[in-house]
Amino acid sequence: MAKRYTIQDIARKAEVGVGTVSRVLNDDPNVKTKTRSKVQAVIDKIGYQPSYAARSLRTQKSNTIGFIADAVATTPFAVNLIKGAQDAAWEQGKLLLIVDADNDPARRERALESMLEREVEGIVYAAMYHQEVTLSDAFRSVPTVLVDCYSQDEMYPSCVPDEFQGAYDATKELIRNNHERIALILGAELESIYPAMRGRYQGYCEALKEAGIDLAPEFVRVGEGNAHSGFSETSALMNLPEPPTAIFCCTDRMALGTYDAVKAVGLSVPDDISVIGFDNQPVIVEQLHPPLSTMALPHEEMGHWSINTLLKPTPIPERQVLPCPYIKRASVKRLEV
Amino acid sequence: MAKRYTIQDIARKAEVGVGTVSRVLNDDPNVKTKTRSKVQAVIDKIGYQPSYAARSLRTQKSNTIGFIADAVATTPFAVNLIKGAQDAAWEQGKLLLIVDADNDPARRERALESMLEREVEGIVYAAMYHQEVTLSDAFRSVPTVLVDCYSQDEMYPSCVPDEFQGAYDATKELIRNNHERIALILGAELESIYPAMRGRYQGYCEALKEAGIDLAPEFVRVGEGNAHSGFSETSALMNLPEPPTAIFCCTDRMALGTYDAVKAVGLSVPDDISVIGFDNQPVIVEQLHPPLSTMALPHEEMGHWSINTLLKPTPIPERQVLPCPYIKRASVKRLEV
DNA sequence: TTGAAAGCGTTACCAC
């Protein structure tokens, strides 16, 4: 491993002062073009790399961003969130200090403390499901952005998936394929603490309304988000005198049960029943037969957003809504009219 | 945000020199017990926290460990691996610099370079599936440990799951429940580049042998690891003149298909057929009905291991094998004799 | 066993 060059070495070789080298490094405009290129040449030639430690010590900045994630270990989505944040941070020369708070407020607090001690430049707080959170006042002492959640007082910039647009597009897609008898299985009560289902319900209603299709109350079911409830709600749907031709499942996990229920009555997806899911949950979505068409939660994009927003000169405390794209697979069939 | 205390502040308040404070901080034995406790009292009282930047600058150590993961984004296991490593690193006061190399050797090389520039103290290289890897020579310039993989030359400490023991225990568990007609569905050819299936096959054979059960060739099937092949291999098994009473699926994803195939012939899990999977793959394992009993891949443990091994004074280049515990759920039924 | 002082590699201020 070669000896590390310092700013002194550069200064000597370029025959300038260390101050000038520092200015070149930091894009200070007060350097003559000629001097700059002379210094830059030396830097490039020997492949000089500034010391993060020295820089941090001097500037009192850590080049580190804290990433507090809740319940990382219990959801396959965390990976994409972290990847998105990591990529964005890497590009800007920042390190990510990732801690899993395990959904425990005390742990969350301790994580924040430890991060403050390390002088992080900012905190990304990431929930694993779209929800409202209340953060302790301690978070105000450092720039903070929220991912997949928002605080009641809207004190921090935050980003959440566009549940409305996702559901609207999903329903629209079904309508475009000539479906009219479109059922909806919600993943939780409309009044639950998770706002996702409210948005999805509204998106579904709006798409129907625009297409001039009456909302059939018997087509709207409330499940619990898991495969089991997907099965029972779908069974109920299939036993209707006039069952739907398409089902929009508000979680991919419920779609798992939906597939089973459709099979159980001797029908098949997508030939008899078209299905669109929501979440684009890894594994489920590809392992199902046929592979499930679904609306993707923009986790990687939210990860990017979080770092880029945090690093802006003055982040504005507003709620950003990121689109949920349609991922076409093979669970929707076009109806002939 | 309170002003940060420095070692000077401590020294003044404790009426000692900064050197002494430093010695206390670093557990130097050459400090009188009385002095030590006096200094420690001040430290505790004002909650002093040393500056990582200053320490790094002075010691030329970064307190940072590089974590290169391949294909993080494509597997739900990555989360546990990262969590394990993160927890262990956190405990030792280290930061983790995580980069996803996306299975691209060039990216892997670039990641390593960037990490070396940041003077990481070591590198954890984590594959997402048990496999052999070849690392460029550049890795020799820094302490490196391998996770879920090993290098052909066994130059680095590495850890992999104990596939043999996992399969052995799974089969044993079935035998303990009085099963004798136990089928095996492998997730890949025995000769594939992934050594996992070889170990699992051997564990299965050994357990059978120990119990005095003859290996029935028609009970050993080779799938492709996915739900689709799980379905077809299970169907073949069920069509045998004397079908098995238990199936050991070498991947949970195949178990998904196994469940479907069992249902397709009008039977049920676990009443007619017991199933044990392998991998403890999130989502699948809980969403299946009944929940799948399976052998867990020790990802979090491997994460721990990687950091702890890296931080040892002199890591020894040997392959460590970590046990795969049995996770009991509800897919195994005890046969009455 | 302890205190004083010399750096570690930067940045930022102050002269020129």
Added chain:
DNA sequence: GTGGTAACGCTTTCAA
């Protein structure tokens, strides 16, 4: 525009 120099907070000699 540029060069010198004093910090930043710590560890580690070296003397005492």
